[in-house]
Amino acid sequence: MSKMVTVDYFYKNELFEQLQLWMILPPVSQFNEKSLVPAQVTEIPTGEQLAYYILNKNERLHLNYDVELYSTKNDKKALTEEEKKFYLRNTILSPINKETTKLAEEIAYQQETDKEKARAIFYYIVKNYRYVYPPSCRGAKSFLELKEGDCGEFSMLFTALCRALNIPARTVVGSWANGKMEGHVWNEFFIEGEGWISVDTSMAFIQKKRPWSFFGGSIRTIHWKKYFGQTEGQRVVFSKDIEIELVPEYKDDEEAFIAASMIINGENFGWGQQSLNGCAPYLQPIYIKFQTNNELFFLQDASHVLGTWKIREHGLKHLLAVLKITSLIVATVTMLFSFIVQNLYLEFTFKFTFIIFFLCYILRREYLVIFNIMTLFMILSLLATLDGG
Known part of the structure; x- marks a missing residue:
């Protein structure tokens, strides 16, 4: 099965006149869609590239790219x-x-x-x-x-x-x-x-x-x-690590009213207004810096804190994921109707679609033992229904 996935990341500055944003650039040679060019790119000790963006009001950062599932197999065997x-x-x-x-x-x-x-x-x-x-x-x-x-x-x-x-x-x-x-x-x-x-x-x-x-x-x-x-x-x-030093330098807003969106080691920490000695606590996948004109401001929506991302599998994995959801819906609906209306076709349909649902798990190699047993049980039940019909 394909080891490639598509990552779709989106951040829009909806709240501030200007916002600074740091993120690690993904390890890809090209993007399917890239809406904003970083103001600065710095290579960091992890071997990754740290991008720095400036987003004015209503500007957006949109990165859409294909990448292999993560593995350490091809990493180096010695450190400097x-x-x-x-x-x-x-x-x-x-x-x-x-x-x-x-x-x-x-x-x-x-x-x-x-x-x-x-x-x-x-x-x-x-x-x-x-x-x-x-x-x-x-x-x-x-x-x-x-x-x-x-x-x-x-x-x-x-x-x-x-x-x-x-x-x-x-x-x-x-x-x-x-x-x-x-x-x-x-x-x-x-x-x-x-x-x-x-x-x-x-x-x-x-x-x-x-x-x-x-x-x-x-x-x-x-x-x-x-x-x-x-x-x-x-x-x-x-x-590939946390507490990455931010470049350009992250200047804490010491005079701002800090909205304590996080507690670190027992102390209030204002996400988006403070750093850990110039470092982001973590990049998942971004860290931001905003100004509030000394007003108490809470970032309550995750999209304003981290942005949003969605990851889609490729090939057979994606098809099986879609089929899994579809077959479960069909199986559940027809099973409920079969309890209300005694009908051989409805009973056959819900058992057959449950088999498809279980097989999707098996082919995706998820909970193999459990779903092998459930598949066998449902096949026997379906055969008994056909014999009874």
């Missing part, structure tokens, strides 16, 4: 000293301090290799922390105190603990590769000779403790232990 330093740095959201260093050493004291140490951290986080969305506070420091957070906190803590043991690590920001605004955050750590290795502690927690959370969706989950070392291969990356 500068890259190692970058991926071992101390940050606000993933601090390297006495607390995280002591905890990391306690977790990994029996492990010999960096990979074994990272695996011990993975198991520790999955066992001792709880997934909650939305989180009450952002950052590894708060996560250590509250013992709960979403994918961001799970990832920030994993990064901090790995870096505390001198293991290069990064918090990867992206999206599930289907649907609208399905943001997600996970990790990668680096082993010389092997390269970047994927880890997803929050998905591991969900699959271990709440295995039905994604049932019925279009995300192909795997066994929770496999989230150390791999993913299901249905992701797009927006940024």
Whole structure:
């Protein structure tokens, strides 16, 4: 099946006379549609290009592009000293301090290799922390105190603990590769000779403790232990780390009335008016800067904070996704009518379309065991209906 997807990203400055916007340019050679040229492009330590835009009132940024599903297979197998330093740095959201260093050493004291140490951290986080969305506070420091957070906190803590043991690590920001605004955050750590290795502690927690959370969706989950070392291969990356330094310099609006749209490590943070020492907390896929003329202003709509994006699969995957939804609607409607009106054709239709619905899951490799059983059950039921007719 095709590994290509189409990403359609849109942001419109509807509120301000002028707005600054930063985002990582996607790794593509050309765009299907690109409405605005960046005022500046800077290569950053992750190897990505950071674009800087200025949007006047009612101007829009629209990027439509085709990209392969994200994979670390073709990434480099060695890091330069500068890259190692970058991926071992101390940050606000993933601090390297006495607390995280002591905890990391306690977790990994029996492990010999960096990979074994990272695996011990993975198991520790999955066992001792709880997934909650939305989180009450952002950052590894708060996560250590509250013992709960979403994918961001799970990832920030994993990064901090790995870096505390001198293991290069990064918090990867992206999206599930289907649907609208399905943001997600996970990790990668680096082993010389092997390269970047994927880890997803929050998905591991969900699959271990709440295995039905994604049932019925279009995300192909795997066994929770496999989230150390791999993913299901249905992701797009927006940024290969968090707390990216913004260029041109991000100047905090110190005199503005800060609308505390977020709490970071227990302190109010005004999204779009403050930075973390000149860095964006994260780019999913953008960070913005706006002026409010010293008026209290709340960004309540996600489209004003992050913009909107939609990702569509290609080829057979897309056709199966459409067929899955269509067959479920037909099957449900005809099943309801068959309960009201005893009719052989209605009964045949709803059972046959349910088989198609289940087969779509199987062909997309989603919940194979469950839907193989359900398909077999429905086929037997359909044959019994035909024999009875």
